[in-house]
Structures are given as structure tokens and as C-alpha cells.
Amino acid sequence: MSATIKILPYYTYEDYERWEGQWELIDGIPYAMSPLPVPKHQRVAGNLLTEFRNALKKCNNQCRVYQPVDYLVKDDTILQPDMLVICGEVTKKYLDFPPTLVVEILSPSTALKDRHTKFDIYQSQGISYFIIISVDVDNVEIHQLIDGQYQLQLKGNDIEFDFAFEECLVHINFKEIWD
Numbered sequence: 001m002s003a004t005i006k007i008l009p010y011y012t013y014e015d016y017e018r019w020e021g022q023w024e025l026i027d028g029i030p031y032a033m034s035p036l037p038v039p040k041h042q043r044v045a046g047n048l049l050t051e052f053r054n055a056l057k058k059c060n061n062q063c064r065v066y067q068p069v070d071y072l073v074k075d076d077t078i079l080q081p082d083m084l085v086i087c088g089e090v091t092k093k094y095l096d097f098p099p100t101l102v103v104e105i106l107s108p109s110t111a112l113k114d115r116h117t118k119f120d121i122y123q124s125q126g127i128s129y130f131i132i133i134s135v136d137v138d139n140v141e142i143h144q145l146i147d148g149q150y151q152l153q154l155k156g157n158d159i160e161f162d163f164a165f166e167e168c169l170v171h172i173n174f175k176e177i178w179d
């Protein structure tokens with residue numbers, strides 16, 4: 001009797017750079033990104049970006065808000081959060097240090113990966129805040145890293161939260177992202 005051996009593909013950043021389309025790479029396994037987000041996803045993402053950008057303008061620090069950029073966690077893991085707050089200068093064509101905040105806006109095809117796999121990666125990287133947004137039910141979850149573990153701070157659609165970025169407190173009213 002012969003045993004069938006499954007051989008999984010294994011890729012690195014060097015391979016990733018040559019691919020067309022949008023991909024994420026987790027532990028060497030490629031994941032195709034969903035088709036372009038639906039209009040509500042795009043609207044919420046744009047509104048959230050505006051809220052953070054306006055709030056961060058009041059700070060006199062190096063924290064900036066970004067739409068998806070490649071976040072190189074390690075050579076075989078590259079993620080593209082929907083939104084990031086990065087405190088520090090990005091000098092390469094990808095982010096090679098942990099951001100301060102990441103946001104994932106769930107879609108049916110990515111929800112499981114975002115809620116579990118990426119949740120664990122972000123937590124292990126020491127990212128201070130992880131926001132999960134469910135546009136199908138107008139819901140926001142704010143997770144904060146406390147003693148190395150994410151703890152749910154708030155959940156809902158009409159919530160407000162103060163984020164600490166370096167020495168600046170940034171107040172966000174999440175009710176504004178749904179309009």
C-alpha cells in the first residue's frame with residue numbers, strides 16, 4: 001500500500017513580489033484577496049480613514065493613517081490590513097515593523113482568516129489595537145493589547161473610543177463611519 005504525500009506550496013516575499021493581483025502570504029501559503037470590496041465596505045473604510053486622519057492631525061507626532069500596505073511580518077508572511085496607523089517612518093516599499101493599530105473590515109470570504117489567523121498574528125506582533133468591522137451588521141469591535149493578549153474593549157455601532165498613540169490621545173466616534 002502506498003501513502004499519498006500532500007505537498008503544500010511554500011512561498012516567500014521574493015516570490016510574492018512577482019505575483020500579479022492582490023495576495024496575502026501566511027506561513028508561506030498564498031491567499032488570494034477577495035474581489036474588490038462592495039461599495040459599503042469601501043464607504044466605511046473611507047469614512048474610518050477620514051476620522052483617523054482628522055484626529056491624528058491634532059497630534060504632533062509621527063503617527064499616520066494608511067490604507068492597505070504590505071506588512072512584512074516575516075519572510076513568509078505578508079499581510080494587508082484594510083487600514084493601519086503607523087507610528088514611525090516607513091522607509092521601504094513595505095512595512096517591516098509592527099503598526100500601532102490595524103483594522104480588518106470583514107467580508108464573507110475573509111472573516112474566518114481575519115478573526116482567527118490574523119488576530120493571532122497581530123497579537124503576537126504586539127500591535128496595540130485591532131479593530132474588526134462587520135459591515136453587514138454595522139458592528140465594530142475594538143481589541144486592545146493588554147499584558148500580551150487582546151482584550152475586547154468595546155463592541156457596537158454607536159461607540160466612541162480614545163486611542164493612545166505615543167503621547168497623543170485620539171478620540172474616534174465610530175457612529176460617523178456608517179454615514
